[in-house]
Amino acid sequence: MKLKVTAVDEQLRVTYEENVHFDTDLPEFRTQGGVYVHSDRLTVTSPVLMWVKALDVILEKMKSSGFNFAQVKALSGAGQQHGSVYWKEGAHHILKNLSPDLPLHQSLKACFSVSDSPIWMDSSTASQCFSLEKTVGGAQQLANITGSRAYERFTGNQIAKIYSQNPEVYIQTERITLVSSFAASLFLGDYAPIDYSDGSGMNLLQICDKRWSMTCLNACAPGLEEKLGHTVPSSSVLGSIAPYYIQRYGFSPDCKVVAFTGDNPASLAGMRLEEGDIAISLGTSDTLFLWIQEPMPATEGHILCNPVDSRAYMALLCFKNGSLMRERIRDDCASGSWDEFSKALTSTVTGNNGNLGFYFDVMEITPEAVGIHRFNKDNKKVPDFPKEVEIRALIEGQFMAKRIHAEKLGYKIMPKTRILATGGASHNKEILQVLADVFNTPVYTIDTANSACLGCAYRAIHGLVAETSVSLADVVKLAPAPRLVVTPAAEADEKWLLTWGVRGL
Ligand SMILES: Nc1ncnc2c1ncn2[C@@H]1O[C@H](COP(=O)(O)OP(=O)(O)O)[C@@H](O)[C@H]1O
Numbered sequence: 001m002k003l004k005v006t007a008v009d010e011q012l013r014v015t016y017e018e019n020v021h022f023d024t025d026l027p028e029f030r031t032q033g034g035v036y037v038h039s040d041r042l043t044v045t046s047p048v049l050m051w052v053k054a055l056d057v058i059l060e061k062m063k064s065s066g067f068n069f070a071q072v073k074a075l076s077g078a079g080q081q082h083g084s085v086y087w088k089e090g091a092h093h094i095l096k097n098l099s100p101d102l103p104l105h106q107s108l109k110a111c112f113s114v115s116d117s118p119i120w121m122d123s124s125t126a127s128q129c130f131s132l133e134k135t136v137g138g139a140q141q142l143a144n145i146t147g148s149r150a151y152e153r154f155t156g157n158q159i160a161k162i163y164s165q166n167p168e169v170y171i172q173t174e175r176i177t178l179v180s181s182f183a184a185s186l187f188l189g190d191y192a193p194i195d196y197s198d199g200s201g202m203n204l205l206q207i208c209d210k211r212w213s214m215t216c217l218n219a220c221a222p223g224l225e226e227k228l229g230h231t232v233p234s235s236s237v238l239g240s241i242a243p244y245y246i247q248r249y250g251f252s253p254d255c256k257v258v259a260f261t262g263d264n265p266a267s268l269a270g271m272r273l274e275e276g277d278i279a280i281s282l283g284t285s286d287t288l289f290l291w292i293q294e295p296m297p298a299t300e301g302h303i304l305c306n307p308v309d310s311r312a313y314m315a316l317l318c319f320k321n322g323s324l325m326r327e328r329i330r331d332d333c334a335s336g337s338w339d340e341f342s343k344a345l346t347s348t349v350t351g352n353n354g355n356l357g358f359y360f361d362v363m364e365i366t367p368e369a370v371g372i373h374r375f376n377k378d379n380k381k382v383p384d385f386p387k388e389v390e391i392r393a394l395i396e397g398q399f400m401a402k403r404i405h406a407e408k409l410g411y412k413i414m415p416k417t418r419i420l421a422t423g424g425a426s427h428n429k430e431i432l433q434v435l436a437d438v439f440n441t442p443v444y445t446i447d448t449a450n451s452a453c454l455g456c457a458y459r460a461i462h463g464l465v466a467e468t469s470v471s472l473a474d475v476v477k478l479a480p481a482p483r484l485v486v487t488p489a490a491e492a493d494e495k496w497l498l499t500w501g502v503r504g505l
């Protein structure tokens with residue numbers, strides 16, 4: 001996991017990219033994959049000061065490389081969804097008076113009442129989820145209100161856990177931000193509001209009228225409305241950059257901060273998703289998302305407010321066993337090499353001669369299942385597969401699950417359907433070929449695998465004109481179109497896909 005930056009010029013060309021890798025650039029925090037997995041294997045957190053220090057490091061890297069901060073007209077950003085940051089009483093004053101002589105992590109070191117922020121990988125709040133659904137009248141009812149049934153990683157349940165386990169800490173907290181609005185707060189030198197789109201990943205926001213659900217807030221913790229602040233459209237200008245950045249890095253006082261959002265909503269903007277397209281992000285988690293007009297919340301998947309058009313929505317499916325699962329099988333079966341992994345995919349056939357597998361090292365979100373389960377062509381459970389068969393079974397299984405669950409959400413693949421792929425694994429053409437074969441649909445990518453970052457650069461430009469009703473699509477119409485990378489192989493007919501569906505996932 002990394003902190004990344006992308007700058008674009010007025011022609012929407014990417015002019016600068018940089019990143020900070022949490023594990024290797026900030027080894028003093030001793031994270032693995034940017035996180036701590038606690039001994040119960042359910043609680044997963046990240047040190048909030050590591051995120052703050054990562055911002056110091058990336059800004060210093062930019063300064064040393066001669067980046068011209070004065071030219072930046074607007075900035076925006078994205079954070080992993082659902083994670084939360086707890087600001088201690090008195091933090092606001094410190095945030096508003098940052099000394100340009102000090103790095104942020106020094107000024108802010110005593111500002112957080114919870115030093116290890118719960119993040120999206122956490123699944124330790126089952127009892128809070130149960131109680132929230134019970135309060136509102138069941139899982140479907142909660143989905144109707146907030147867009148999702150109760151999910152353990154969703155922020156309301158995380159807040160409820162902190163309140164029930166440590167009410168003192170909750171009381172000492174003056175503000176709760178999402179990872180996205182926390183990062184925006186750092187640039188603003190003030191508490192930034194939560195945007196509608198990332199706010200929909202909390203089990204607290206009414207997705208129809210974009211107001212907090214008082215029933216849900218009260219079910220999680222007392223006095224929560226005040227600690228969360230108000231919500232804003234994702235394209236809002238929040239204000240100008242804080243004096244700290246003007247004095248320390250040479251930003252212009254006119255540089256505007258546009259609301260930050262979740263990484264998946266930001267990717268939707270970066271990929272310039274159109275209705276009918278299907279976006280698949282192969283980052284740490286795998287996610288699949290669609291632009292939708294009419295929300296139909298169900299007990300599987302999520303409906304979020306659309307980050308680009310406040311009248312629309314996006315549907316999202318999240319799969320926790322994404323890249324980390326692929327990395328584990330790569331290490332076990334391909335000597336830790338992506339090249340060898342890719343060769344195994346080219347040396348095996350579509351449909352894997354009937355061998356299939358489900359690979360969930362950690363409790364999966366979609367579907368709720370855990371463990372490694374392999375079946376041969378006679379549907380008999382087997383303990384292992386030859387290495388190449390294992391690799392193909394993993395990738396076909398991951399993509400088949402995406403197709404089956406998208407179809408369960410009502411998604412229909414049409415002749416015009418395009419898959420837009422992004423995230424680290426979208427660099428791997430052989431993996432994308434399996435994706436094309438499983439969906440029987442061509443796969444496109446954009447020039448950077450960092451669609452969330454690029455989307456925020458686009459959203460920053462859009463924020464400057466959004467109030468005049470110009471759409472994001474208009475603002476980015478000159479950006480390079482997605483590039484066709486692979487088309488389904490001729491032999492990828494629907495027959496073997498059907499067998500998969502019948503054998504069930
Ligand atoms: N050539 C490759 N083939 C498959 N996976 C890759 C390849 N290169 C990078 N990855 C995967 O991409 C992941 C990082 O994706 P990225 O989109 O940067 O993550 P994040 O979710 O943190 O933004 C890594 O975990 C790595 O396993």
Ligand SMILES: O=C(CO)[C@@H](O)[C@H](O)COP(=O)(O)O
Nearest residue numbers: 080081120263283284285318
């Ligand atoms: O939980 C979800 C979406 O609901 C995740 O997709 C997070 O948003 C984190 O994403 P990455 O670290 O994989 O980018």
